[in-house]
Amino acid sequence: MTEFSVLPPEELQAIKTGLLKRYTAICDRELSLDITRGKPSPEQLDLSAGLLETVDARDYTSSAGTDCRNYGGLDGLPEVRQLFAEYMGVRPEEIIIGGNSSLNLMYDTFLRAMVHGLGASHTPWCREPQLKFICPSPGYDRHFAICEQLGIEMIPVDMTDDGPDMDAVESLAAADEAIKGIWCVPLYSNPTGAIYSDDTVDRLARMTTRAADFRIFWDNAYAVHYLGERPGRVRSILEACKAAGCPERPFLFGSTSKITFPGAGLAMIAGSATNMEWVRSHLFFQTIGPDKLNQLRHVRFLKNMDGILAHMEKHAAVIRPRFQVVEDVLNTELAGKGIAAWTRPEGGYFVSFDAPDGCARTVVKMAADAGVKLTPAGATYPLRNDPCDSNIRIAPTFASIEDVRTAVEVLAICTQIAAIDQLGAV
Amino acid sequence: MTEFSVLPPEELQAIKTGLLKRYTAICDRELSLDITRGKPSPEQLDLSAGLLETVDARDYTSSAGTDCRNYGGLDGLPEVRQLFAEYMGVRPEEIIIGGNSSLNLMYDTFLRAMVHGLGASHTPWCREPQLKFICPSPGYDRHFAICEQLGIEMIPVDMTDDGPDMDAVESLAAADEAIKGIWCVPLYSNPTGAIYSDDTVDRLARMTTRAADFRIFWDNAYAVHYLGERPGRVRSILEACKAAGCPERPFLFGSTSKITFPGAGLAMIAGSATNMEWVRSHLFFQTIGPDKLNQLRHVRFLKNMDGILAHMEKHAAVIRPRFQVVEDVLNTELAGKGIAAWTRPEGGYFVSFDAPDGCARTVVKMAADAGVKLTPAGATYPLRNDPCDSNIRIAPTFASIEDVRTAVEVLAICTQIAAIDQLGAV
Numbered sequence: 140m141t142e143f144s145v146l147p148p149e150e151l152q153a154i155k156t157g158l159l160k161r162y163t164a165i166c167d168r169e170l171s172l173d174i175t176r177g178k179p180s181p182e183q184l185d186l187s188a189g190l191l192e193t194v195d196a197r198d199y200t201s202s203a204g205t206d207c208r209n210y211g212g213l214d215g216l217p218e219v220r221q222l223f224a225e226y227m228g229v230r231p232e233e234i235i236i237g238g239n240s241s242l243n244l245m246y247d248t249f250l251r252a253m254v255h256g257l258g259a260s261h262t263p264w265c266r267e268p269q270l271k272f273i274c275p276s277p278g279y280d281r282h283f284a285i286c287e288q289l290g291i292e293m294i295p296v297d298m299t300d301d302g303p304d305m306d307a308v309e310s311l312a313a314a315d316e317a318i319k320g321i322w323c324v325p326l327y328s329n330p331t332g333a334i335y336s337d338d339t340v341d342r343l344a345r346m347t348t349r350a351a352d353f354r355i356f357w358d359n360a361y362a363v364h365y366l367g368e369r370p371g372r373v374r375s376i377l378e379a380c381k382a383a384g385c386p387e388r389p390f391l392f393g394s395t396s397k398i399t400f401p402g403a404g405l406a407m408i409a410g411s412a413t414n415m416e417w418v419r420s421h422l423f424f425q426t427i428g429p430d431k432l433n434q435l436r437h438v439r440f441l442k443n444m445d446g447i448l449a450h451m452e453k454h455a456a457v458i459r460p461r462f463q464v465v466e467d468v469l470n471t472e473l474a475g476k477g478i479a480a481w482t483r484p485e486g487g488y489f490v491s492f493d494a495p496d497g498c499a500r501t502v503v504k505m506a507a508d509a510g511v512k513l514t515p516a517g518a519t520y521p522l523r524n525d526p527c528d529s530n531i532r533i534a535p536t537f538a539s540i541e542d543v544r545t546a547v548e549v550l551a552i553c554t555q556i557a558a559i560d561q562l563g564a565v
Numbered sequence: 566m567t568e569f570s571v572l573p574p575e576e577l578q579a580i581k582t583g584l585l586k587r588y589t590a591i592c593d594r595e596l597s598l599d600i601t602r603g604k605p606s607p608e609q610l611d612l613s614a615g616l617l618e619t620v621d622a623r624d625y626t627s628s629a630g631t632d633c634r635n636y637g638g639l640d641g642l643p644e645v646r647q648l649f650a651e652y653m654g655v656r657p658e659e660i661i662i663g664g665n666s667s668l669n670l671m672y673d674t675f676l677r678a679m680v681h682g683l684g685a686s687h688t689p690w691c692r693e694p695q696l697k698f699i700c701p702s703p704g705y706d707r708h709f710a711i712c713e714q715l716g717i718e719m720i721p722v723d724m725t726d727d728g729p730d731m732d733a734v735e736s737l738a739a740a741d742e743a744i745k746g747i748w749c750v751p752l753y754s755n756p757t758g759a760i761y762s763d764d765t766v767d768r769l770a771r772m773t774t775r776a777a778d779f780r781i782f783w784d785n786a787y788a789v790h791y792l793g794e795r796p797g798r799v800r801s802i803l804e805a806c807k808a809a810g811c812p813e814r815p816f817l818f819g820s821t822s823k824i825t826f827p828g829a830g831l832a833m834i835a836g837s838a839t840n841m842e843w844v845r846s847h848l849f850f851q852t853i854g855p856d857k858l859n860q861l862r863h864v865r866f867l868k869n870m871d872g873i874l875a876h877m878e879k880h881a882a883v884i885r886p887r888f889q890v891v892e893d894v895l896n897t898e899l900a901g902k903g904i905a906a907w908t909r910p911e912g913g914y915f916v917s918f919d920a921p922d923g924c925a926r927t928v929v930k931m932a933a934d935a936g937v938k939l940t941p942a943g944a945t946y947p948l949r950n951d952p953c954d955s956n957i958r959i960a961p962t963f964a965s966i967e968d969v970r971t972a973v974e975v976l977a978i979c980t981q982i983a984a985i986d987q988l989g990a991v
Contacts, residue, residue, distance in 0.1 A: 176636070184634045188622035191858070196614035208610045210602070210827040238664065240852040247851075250676050254691060254715070265680060265691045281853075288850045289680070396853075401636040403858040424714045425673075426666040427707075427822075432617070432829040433856070 140475030143558055155559045158552050162509060165549055170510030172546045177329070177488035178537040179397055179454075186453045187399040193439035194432055207431035213422050214415075219405070219434040225444050226362060227393050227409045228375045234409040235418055237429040241394040241406040245356060246285055248390055248408070251421050252319075252354075253289060258387070258417055261352040264319065273311055273321035275303035277491060277519030277530045279329040282322040282358065286521070293521035294318065298331050302339035309346045316349035320356055325373045327361040330491040330519055330532040332484025337374045344379035344388065355380075355389040362393055363451045365486035366459050370448070377410065386411040395437060397488065398450065405437050461535040464544045465490050472551035478558035479551075481533075490533040491519070492550070498557040499528045505553040511546045566901030569984055581985045584978050588935060591975055596936030598972045603755070603914035604963040605823055605880075612879050613825040619865035620858055633857035639848050640841075645831070645860040651870050652788060653819050653835045654801045660835040661844055663855040667820040667832040671782060672711055674816055674834070677847050678745075678780075679715060684813070684843055687778040690745065699737055699747035701729035703917060703945030703956045705755040708748040708784070712947070719947035720744065724757050728765035735772045742775035746782055751799045753787040753913025756945055756958040760911070763800045770805035770814065781806075781815040788819055789877045791912035792885050796874070803836065812837040821863060823914065824873065824880075831863050887961040890970045891916050898977035904984035905977075907959075916959040917945070918976070924983040925954045931979040937972045 143151060199207050201216050214220065215236030224231040238244065256263040264270055272286050276295040286293050296307040302325070312318055323343070325335040343355055355376060363370045380388045387410070395404035408418060441447050466483055469492070473479045481492045494502050499516035506513050514532040517523035531550070535543045569577065625633050627642050640646065641662030650657040664670065682689040690696055698712050702721040712719050722733040728751070738744055749769070751761040769781055781802060789796045806814045813836070821830035834844060867873050892909055895918070899905045907918045920928050925942035932939050940958040943949035957976070961969045 178636055181632060181635075184632065187634075191620060191622050191625065194617060196617050199617065206607060206610065208613075208826040208828055209607075210604055210822075212828075239856045240854075243852045250680060253680050254676060263691070265689070281850075284850055288847075396636075400634040400858065402634055402638075402854055403856045421714075424707075424710055426669040428666075428828055430665045430829045430856070430859070432826065433859070 142475065142477030143555075143562060144477055151559050151562060155556060158556050158559075162505070162552050162556065165545075165552070166509045168510070170545065170549075172510060172538060172542050173512040174534050174538055174543065174546045175512050175514045176537065177397070177534045179401060180457065180537050180539075182457050183454055183536070184400060186450065186457070187440065190399050190436050190440040193436045199432060199435065201431070201435055205431070207435045210427050212428045212431055213426070214419055215429060216431055216434045216438070219438045222438055222441065222443060223393070223405070223407050224409070226447060227359065227391055227407065229377055229391065229409045232412050233377065233415055234407055235415055235422070236405055236407050236434060237422070237426075238406050239394075239396075239402065239404055239433070241358065241360065241392040241396070241408075242281055244406050244408045245282075245358065245390075245392055247425075248356075248418070249285055249289060252352075255421070257352040257354065258413075267317065269317040271315065271318045273303070273308055273318060274521045275322065275328075276521060277330055277525075277532070278322060279324060279358070280518045282356070283521045291319070292317075295521050298328065298333055300333055302328070302333055302335035305339055305342045309342060312346055312348040312353060314349060318348070319350050319352065320354040322356050322358070324358050324360060325376065326359060326371055327364060327484055327487025329360065329487065330489035330530075332482045332487050332489065332491065334371045334485070335373050340374040340376055340379050344376065344383040344385065353388065357389050357391045359391055359393045361397070361487040363447055364397055364454070364488070365451065366455050366462055367485045370451070371485060381411070387414055390414065398447065398454075399437060399440070403433065405434060458536050460540055461538075461543050462490065464540055465533055465535050465547050468544055468547040469551060472548065473554065476555070476558075479554050488534060488536055490535065492531045492533055493529045494531060494554045495558045495561055496527045496529045498554065498561060499525060499531050501557045502550065502553045503531060505556065506546075506549050509549050509553070511549040513546075513550065568901065568903035569981075569988060570903055577985050577988060581982060584982050584985075588931070588978050588982065591971075591978070592935045594936070596971065596975075598936060598964060598968050599938040600960050600964055600969065600972045601938050601940045602963065603823070603960045605827060606883065606963050606965075608883050609880055609962070610826060612876065612883070613866065616825050616862050616866040619862045625858060625861065627857070627861055631857070633861045636853045638854045638857055639852070640845055641855060642857055642860045642864070645864045648864055648867065648869060649819070649831070649833050650835070652873060653785065653817055653833065655803055655817065655835045658838050659803065659841055660833055661841055661848070662831055662833050662860060663848070663852075664832050665822075665828065665830055665859070667784065667786065667818040667822070667834075668707055670832050670834045671708075671784065671818055673851075674782075674844070675711055675715060678778075681847070683778040683780065684839075693743065695743040697741060697744045699729070699734055699744060700947045701748065701754075702947060703756055703951070703958070704748060705750060705784070706944045708782070709947045717745070718743075721947050724754065724759055726759055728754070728759055728761035731765055731768045735768060738772050738774040738779060740775060744774070745776050745778065746780040748782050748784070750784050750786060751802065752785060752797055753790060753910055755786065755913065756915035756917040756956075758908045758910025758913050758915065758917065760797045761799050766800040766802055766805050770802065770809040770811065779814065783815050783817045785817055785819045787823070787913040789873055790823055790880070790914070791877065792881050792888055793911045796877070797911060807837070813840055816840065824876065825863060825866070829859065831860060884962050886966055887964075887969050888916065890966055891959055891961050891973050894970055894973040895977060898974065899980065902981070902984075905980050914960060914962055916961065918957045918959055919955045920957060920980045921984045921987055922953045922955045924980065924987060925951060925957050927983045928976065928979045929957060931982065932972075932975050935975050935979070937975040939972075939976060
């Protein structure tokens with residue numbers, strides 16, 4: 140395949156004519172496809188069908204004999220904390236299980252920091268003159284949305300294959316006391332699929348921060364969500380921070396949203412025993428306790444780490460072909476043309492696609508006109524502002540394989556048309 | 566029965582000797598009884614056993630065909646909103662269903678007010694120089710705890726049989742712009758069992774408030790939790806506020822914690838469409854959505870308002886004898902002695918007991934020494950400060966009938982001993 144940039148204008152024009160023909164034919168099909176959100180498919184949800192039958196009218200007590208139907212147990216059933224401590228790589232006293240949404244736990248942590256400050260010795264964030272957060276980009280739109288809602292200025296830093304650009308992160312954190320933390324998705328990062336290297340983890344733990352209450356929000360959303368042979372490994376941020384003498388620096392988050400059920404899974408927050416005591420002291424005012432029946436369902440269904448890994452292998456079998464079709468179509472349509480780049484993730488829920496600079500918005504718009512909904516251009520950047528206007532997130536899990544194929548084909552066609560237009564061939 | 570205060574000292578002494586004998590005999594039994602919390606008994610929880618079998622591996626879609634296992638639906642399944650709108654006496658667009666804890670919804674509402682203010686036109690509470698809340702007392706300790714944690718000064722006003730002393734409430738609200746709201750449990754109030762009169766509701770709706778963002782936190786925790794023939798009725802605070810031209814004044818809260826399962830029920834917030842839009846705009850940043858499977862279980866199990874009422878009749882049948890035994894023991898032990906007063910609630914979860922002024926702490930301590938755990942003296946007042954040191958909350962639902970009988974007997978014995986000691990007979 141020859142790069143578009145070296146082709147003569149008349150050849151580009153001929154290619155474009157062919158592409159427009161395909162585009163028009165697709166428009167005529169009046170498609171309505173959506174590959175915007177990282178949502179498991181019904182086929183994946185069926186894998187957890189058994190979860191709904193582990194608790195019934197006669198069987199609702201925990202291993203310690205707790206009646207899970209009644210009040211109590213602020214931080215989760217002991218056996219559930221045990222299981223997910225192993226899952227999160229922490230000790231049972233370093234985790235709290237609650238609610239169905241890790242986003243909720245992150246948001247609540249921000250709100251506690253705003254109103255109360257992080258522990259007794261720190262000023263409530265709402266009394267600080269300025270608040271900033273380091274936002275590795277492209278990243279997760281819901282993380283950025285929390286900062287935006289709370290008026291926290293977002294400082295983007297580039298993502299590399301090893302995690303955020305640590306030179307940039309270190310110099311920012313060391314220089315500005317308004318910088319209160321950093322968002323991290325350490326494994327199969329949303330959307331690039333990056334896996335934080337050991338060096339990245341160690342530097343995050345060891346770096347000097349001007350703000351004494353600097354926090355790492357470690358959203359380990361895809362801890363076991365692998366597509367390859369086995370889950371990737373990321374060094375323990377909590378252990379690294381303990382070793383570096385700042386055990387309170389990281390808050391870890393996880394959930395079973397993409398293990399069991401997105402709407403009815405379990406969410407968890409982890410960190411140092413001191414941090415968990417702080418969370419517990421706030422939870423006491425907020426709730427009498429979590430839904431222990433749903434916790435019981437989960438521990439009975441998943442059983443142990445081996446059970447979780449075996450279950451995730453089934454997920455991988457369902458979604459692997461969808462990722463493969465993304466790679467196949469992009470490769471067939473775009474390889475060697477010098478106009479696009481994309482990731483080949485080993486896990487997680489996304490492929491990160493880079494159209495030519497300045498083209499993402501156009502491509503997303505053209506695809507929408509052809510009935511294919513893509514994540515809005517810019518969504519992966521703070522304030523929806525992709526400085527290059529090039530990144531597009533592909534979420535291939537929910538749609539059928541055929542729909543993914545068609546949607547990505549449309550993306551590829553639109554990208555080529557936009558690229559040719561930009562080369563000024565027309 | 567003769568009032569203690571008119572008995573000669575030697576007769577009181579003889580009575581006390583008898584009481585001490587009984588007290589010692591009870592101590593010798595080494596009891597471990599607990600009537601501190603408003604917790605349903607296992608027998609009550611069994612009434613909802615069927616709830617756990619309404620959703621299974623093959624049956625998880627809402628009436629509109631939504632797969633309840635997956636993400637989505639920020640404000641609850643439509644059929645669930647429909648049912649609980651009727652339950653709360655509001656329209657479906659005036660309610661949001663989320664989580665398992667109404668306390669959590671109350672707490673989050675406070676935190677949103679602290680950080681963002683109540684709607685665009687109001688100052689975040691955290692920027693106000695002073696914050697105060699009207700706290701009808703005795704009241705619910707968890708309400709007071711939220712104010713305490715957030716540094717909101719609590720202004721107690723007396724509870725009457727018709728609700729809070731409205732003369733006091735009106736003059737406070739009209740005079741002080743730091744007063745941002747009032748806590749209310751309108752039906753079978755915790756702990757007195759009071760039912761707000763129509764006049765109380767109307768005055769709360771119509772009263773002038775110095776604070777433009779004054780809010781009524783209307784915790785309708787016991788909306789259908791009756792012990793008599795049928796549920797009591799309280800005039801709609803939302804309709805009253807609409808009629809008075811301040812539809813944004815009330816936030817209504819409810820839950821199925823004491824209808825189905827305390828740990829695994831549904832919680833709800835209701836209010837004007839404008840207020841619900843405000844809540845939704847915050848929820849968007851906080852979560853992707855609630856546990857719809859548990860919502861589906863509830864609507865399938867409870868079906869409709871008739872279903873809820875029929876179900877509550879079964880609850881009443883279980884707890885009525887416990888309340889009856891409280892009344893019987895207190896009546897047998899204390900009637901006519903002029904040393905105690907107590908409520909005979911028509912619903913709810915508590916009996917409010919008044920020992921002689923200055924004696925509650927002593928009574929609770931003596932009962933604890935005899936192995937009977939009562940709600941700490943003062944717990945029903947802001948900052949745990951009962952100015953008369955007389956109120957004790959009795960929660961008879963969880964313990965067995967025999968245990969309730971024994972516990973209340975201990976309470977009555979201790980009250981008499983404390984009263985005699987106070988009369989100076991010894």
